[in-house]
Amino acid sequence: MSAPTVPPENLDELAGEYVLGTLSGARRQEVNARLPHDAALRAAVDRWEARLLPLTSLTEPVEPSPGLWLRIAKTLDRQHAARQAGQPARPGWWDSLFFWRGAAASGLAAALVLAGTLALRPAQTPGPVQYMVVLVAPQSQTPGWVVQASAGQREVQLVPIAAMQVPADRALEFWTKADGWAGPVSLGLIKPGEPVRIALDKLPPLEANQLFELTLEPPNGSPTGKPTGPIQFIGRAVKVM
């Protein structure tokens, strides 16, 4: 007789080691992926968080750099500008759990409409912004990058809006795929935290709903020409105005 479900004992062990921090990177990611739709695991994790929280008191506080709050505030300002410009009728949708639940349920975070007045658009960009994509982390739904394309320009700009870490032996590769394409096409390797302009001259013009994503790949990029590593950020293009 075999039990189809994970015994509660193992679930609790898994949750305990997850909160303690001793799971391997791969198992950690598994748990991160399971948590949103596994209530029993979530409850076990919550209990372990509460049990072990007092151990945070063993760490000495460290005074943050004077500029850290400003950095946080700037990131929030950019989000806010995006929200204001794109969706004035629905304040707070960015923070809405239902919005993100829906986005997660659809398997992809929805692309977000941003207007050309966005604070992070460099002043010298010619012409109005034609397409916008906000790339968000698949699990936390935290926005990490914005892709902008201007009308008449055969290039896109990729602009970081949050800090991110890439393992020393991995590189960040940028991909795009429009609805009718057979598979994603590489737009090259990206340095975390640095804005970059990428020529699209070998590709068809950008279209609405076109997918953009950043994946972790070997240092010289995917060996197969298709994404092989985990998706770090993902979003779809939305036509602006």
Added chain:
Amino acid sequence: MPNRPVPDFDYEAALEQCAAGRRSALEALYRHEGPRLLGVAQRIVRDRARAEDIVHDAFVNIWNRAGSFDATRGSARGWLYSVARNLALNAVRDSRHETAVDDDTAAVLDARDAIDAWHDTRDAFDWRDSAGRIGPCLEQLEPVRRNCVLHAYVDGLSHSEIAQRLGAPLGTVKAWIKRSLKALKECLA
């Protein structure tokens, strides 16, 4: 200065205000808890700049997800720490290499190491400073097992890093941690 919660700060109300879009509430949380969260993150990622990146991302997350905080699932203060620790642990687990020693290999490693470590009764942490009911429960653990748990939670060390630190076989460390968690759970029940 031990990193204890300050009782007169209303974390839950601050999160509610964040969910309502009041930036000043996030700033109050940051001023109040930022240094402690940075301390926790820096201990795990062991780099000041990376730790500040973690705290940056944590506060952006806290702002964006404040509306989804559910007080029936745990304390508001605990939620802040789980957001920050989770980001820090994800960062180090993605980038630190796990030593590829499997349990079987570890089992045949010199058992003397395990015995030496077992007899090592020195404490690596001033764990008696830890708040709440966990103190007496930690006291019930052998010092070496207590060190395993604290190296993992506080320092963010992986199984193999703890094994290296203590000079104990990997399989032994895994077993110690598993049993210690069980003992802590029973003690705190």
